[in-house]
Amino acid sequence: MFLDDNKTEPATGVGWLDSTLSVLDKASKALKPIMNLDKNLEWWEKADYYKNRGLYVDFKDHLLLPEDITEGECDLSREIVKKLLERIIAIIA
Numbered sequence: 390m391f392l393d394d395n396k397t398e399p400a401t402g403v404g405w406l407d408s409t410l411s412v413l414d415k416a417s418k419a420l421k422p423i424m425n426l427d428k429n430l431e432w433w434e435k436a437d438y439y440k441n442r443g444l445y446v447d448f449k450d451h452l453l454l455p456e457d458i459t460e461g462e463c464d465l466s467r468e469i470v471k472k473l474l475e476r477i478i479a480i481i482a
C-alpha cells in the first residue's frame with residue numbers, strides 16, 4: 390500500500406492527501422477479514438455451536454462437558470475472534 394507497515398499515518402505533507410490515505414489504509418485493513426472470509430467461513434458457520442459447547446453441558450450417548458474442549462480448539466477460536474475485534478476497533482478508531 391502507500392504506507393510503511395511500521396507507520397500508523399501517512400506523511401506526504403499534504404493534509405487532505407494524508408487524511409485520505411489514512412482512511413483508505415484503515416479501510417483496507419478492516420476489510421481484510423472479509424476478503425479472506427472463506428478461510429474461516431466454516432468456523433463462523435459453527436460459531437454458535439462452539440459457544441454453546443463451551444458454556445453448557447449436553448448429553449449425547451454420554452455427558453458432554455465444556456472441559457472436553459481441547460486447548461487447540463480454544464486457541465483457534467480465540468485467534469479468529471481476536472482478529473475480528475482488531476478489525477472492528479480499526480474501523481471505529
